[in-house]
Amino acid sequence: MGFVIFQGVRGLSHYYPDYLAVILIGVLAGTAARIILLRIDYRQYPGYPHGYLTHTALGLIASALGAVAVPALLKPDFVAVTFLTLAAQQFREIRNMERQTLESLEKTELVKRGLDYIEGIARTFEARNYLVMGTSLITALAAQFGGVPAAVFAAFLMLYASYYFMSGEIIGDICDVVPARLSFDGSILKIDEIGLINIGLKSMRDKILQDGLAVMIKPKNSNARATIHDIGQRTAIAFTAAVFLGTKKDVDLPEFTPLARKNPDTGEVGLYIVPVHKDIEKLIAAVKLTPVLESARSKPLNAGPSIKSVEDKVM
Amino acid sequence: MFNAPTGTILAVITLNMEEVSGGAPIFFAGDEEKQEKMARYLSKMLDATVHDLENGTLVIVRH
Numbered sequence: 001m002g003f004v005i006f007q008g009v010r011g012l013s014h015y016y017p018d019y020l021a022v023i024l025i026g027v028l029a030g031t032a033a034r035i036i037l038l039r040i041d042y043r044q045y046p047g048y049p050h051g052y053l054t055h056t057a058l059g060l061i062a063s064a065l066g067a068v069a070v071p072a073l074l075k076p077d078f079v080a081v082t083f084l085t086l087a088a089q090q091f092r093e094i095r096n097m098e099r100q101t102l103e104s105l106e107k108t109e110l111v112k113r114g115l116d117y118i119e120g121i122a123r124t125f126e127a128r129n130y131l132v133m134g135t136s137l138i139t140a141l142a143a144q145f146g147g148v149p150a151a152v153f154a155a156f157l158m159l160y161a162s163y164y165f166m167s168g169e170i171i172g173d174i175c176d177v178v179p180a181r182l183s184f185d186g187s188i189l190k191i192d193e194i195g196l197i198n199i200g201l202k203s204m205r206d207k208i209l210q211d212g213l214a215v216m217i218k219p220k221n222s223n224a225r226a227t228i229h230d231i232g233q234r235t236a237i238a239f240t241a242a243v244f245l246g247t248k249k250d251v252d253l254p255e256f257t258p259l260a261r262k263n264p265d266t267g268e269v270g271l272y273i274v275p276v277h278k279d280i281e282k283l284i285a286a287v288k289l290t291p292v293l294e295s296a297r298s299k300p301l302n303a304g305p306s307i308k309s310v311e312d313k314v315m
Numbered sequence: 316m317f318n319a320p321t322g323t324i325l326a327v328i329t330l331n332m333e334e335v336s337g338g339a340p341i342f343f344a345g346d347e348e349k350q351e352k353m354a355r356y357l358s359k360m361l362d363a364t365v366h367d368l369e370n371g372t373l374v375i376v377r378h
Contacts, residue, residue, distance in 0.1 A: 053363060114336065118372075186367070186369055187366070187367035187369060197364075198366040198367060199364075199365070199366075199367070200354060200364070200365030200366045200367040200373045201351060201355055202351060202363070203355070203359070204352070228366045251362050252358070252359045252362045254362065254364045254377075254378060255364055255365075257378075
């Protein structure tokens with residue numbers, strides 16, 4: 001192994017084009033990773049075509065940084081590696097950019113995305129660039145020491161890892177989603193036994209019963225219960241449902257706002273929406289596809305042992 | 316309209332003046348049909364939701 005590394009280093013130190021090949025292979029793998037990840041991003045965050053270009057370009061820069069690190073280390077030019085810290089600064093900027101864009105759009109959004117969702121998206125966009133940098137770094141290392149076949153293998157491994165590990169949990173993983181019935185108890189709109197909102201106008205009640213849809217989101221365990229207890233998570237679910245099915249809500253029709261309310265006793269969450277396309281299967285799919293927000297994810301079940309140790313100390 | 320305060324009662328439409336008093340504009344409606352119509356118009360003007368107190372009084376609230 002040592003011999004191979006030595007050979008590689010000595011061979012390349014006389015030969016600039018080889019560095020170029022290493023860098024190019026790294027950049028290629030990194031950019032491919034960014035494009036694949038963009039496809040996941042945009043399923044969760046639809047509809048901004050210019051964003052594609054911006055993020056692909058930034059992904060290219062990120063992967064160039066990752067790939068250049070290898071020749072810089074081998075030359076050896078350790079000072080050059082410090083520019084990676086600059087990169088971190090740049091990527092935090094991406095997070096701010098995403099957050100600002102979405103926050104300013106939020107003001108005129110009829111169905112709110114919610115601050116938690118925005119923060120989650122912004123954080124994802126930042127993290128994806130580190131992932132891209134890692135992909136190009138590993139691929140460039142493989143190209144340097146193992147040649148093209150190793151680089152191809154490393155690239156596919158990293159692409160698969162990025163795709164598999166970073167696509168994140170969705171609501172469908174932690175909850176069952178079943179159709180539910182809308183009804184009125186006097187003027188209170190209910191989903192099964194959950195009271196949602198007081199609707200004053202009789203004409204509006206008839207319209208809601210005729211056009212509205214409802215599902216019940218049943219958590220599979222206490223971790224899931226804690227996650228959908230989070231208001232930001234519920235806002236994200238309502239937003240996703242409204243994106244997939246459309247909503248009849250307008251500025252002067254606040255009654256049609258999609259709502260997700262909790263049954264305080266069981267922790268189940270009922271979602272109500274007046275969609276443009278009345279399709280319960282599609283609604284269930286939309287709810288299941290909603291990403292679990294990092295800020296909402298919580299695992300009280302796993303806290304058992306640590307709580308017990310604290311209890312032992314205190315009691 | 317996006318900056319208007321939320322959670323406030325903007326108007327009250329009642330069939331029974333005995334039940335209401337106070338700060339918000341109060342509208343007296345002769346019968347339920349008129350009440351419903353007034354509430355609908357007011358909710359459109361104010362971009363707000365109509366809620367029913369079920370004592371013959373509707374209130375208009377912006378959320």
